[in-house]
Amino acid sequence: MENIYPKISVVIPSFNQGSFIEETILSIINQKYPNLELIIIDALSTDSTLKIIKKYFNKINYFVSEKDNGQAHALNKGFKMASGQICSYLNSDDTYIDNILWKIAEQYKKNKFKWIYTDVLFGNSIKNSTYFERRISSFEEFCAIQTIAQQGVFWENNSLKKPWFDENLMYVMDHKFFINLYKNFGKPNYLNITGAFFRIHGNSKTSKFEKILFDERKKIGLEYAELSDNKYQKNKIKLEIKRLDLKIKMHKTYSDMLACKKLTIKIKFFLEMLIIFIKSPFKKRDLFFFGYLKKSIKLLVM
Structure with a gap:
């Protein structure tokens, strides 16, 4: 068998x-x-x-x-x-x-x-x-x-x-x-x-060790970008790494907001998330950023 x-x-x-x-x-x-x-x-x-x-x-x-x-x-x-x-x-x-x-x-x-x-x-x-x-x-x-x-x-x-x-x-x-x-x-x-x-x-x-994990992931992504002879591929990898950075920032800011009890501080974190969202070149094709904004608005009105 x-x-x-x-x-x-x-x-x-x-x-x-x-x-x-x-x-x-x-x-x-x-x-x-x-x-x-x-x-x-x-x-x-x-x-x-x-x-x-x-x-x-x-x-x-x-x-x-x-x-x-x-x-x-x-x-x-x-x-x-x-x-x-x-x-x-x-x-x-x-x-x-x-x-x-x-x-x-x-x-x-x-x-x-x-x-x-x-x-x-x-x-x-x-x-x-x-x-x-x-x-x-x-x-x-x-x-x-x-x-x-x-x-x-x-x-x-x-x-x-x-x-x-x-x-x-x-x-x-x-x-x-x-x-x-x-x-x-x-x-x-x-x-x-x-x-x-x-x-x-x-x-x-x-x-x-979530932060170290993301840092290592970013490092190897950039390594493959530099190794690529294809200009489009090189730029696309770097763009995806930028997208990952923004996702990490959005997630961390939301986590800080979730742990906070003062409304004024929550508003501060919400504004930080809003700035990340506005600056993001991915918002039209990635619901991740919009989803976190939606969840953060719910936290403000709770």
Whole structure:
């Protein structure tokens, strides 16, 4: 039966996620996919992580617990060992949705994709989650902001030369890798199902280091703009980065307004948002800015 289904290699980079990693592992092995390669790269966890991992040693193809130089380094170590035709990775606090590995394999058998993505749930629990349904954008916009969730992305093992992940990046190494896939193979295939759950909690990297994440994303976007020989593409990427900057400012100002109780200060924040909206070159085609203005007006009249 293993020969019928393509081998899928899943890497779990792990560090001190004892509260969640068992759920992550079970979401993979309970699918009972017959040709699975499970690789766990731990960075010397000091909580209950290692004890939990040992419970599933007979289901894990490769495991190491040693000091590393960050998540990108852990991923590169893991995928160096990967021998599957299809690859993916799952952070040690996220989970796959039932049967996703089977469905990805079916798609690969029908059409040997270079990369593919699904919709993803995100939240603090599956019961209290929201759909992440953003579709793939133009290459220029994708350089500025990642419009698909990493947990739902799968790719062919021989797609690009390894190592895949930039170890100088702390938070958006996946985004840069996906940009490289897009640049070399175009838009990914889209599978219209929910493939994974992206957990947001107080200790998750996305929650704690949002500003650094956006700064890194802006940096790699500008790098691709400078590398482009196409003047239109270069300018379009820079324009999309400007759009991202304005979105971040709008979001931060609204968050400050939401936390404020004094009406006079709320009005001040509202005027700041209005100025951002007026100066934005995107308001005619992007409802994001108008949506925040509408929400801020509601705050003023509450």
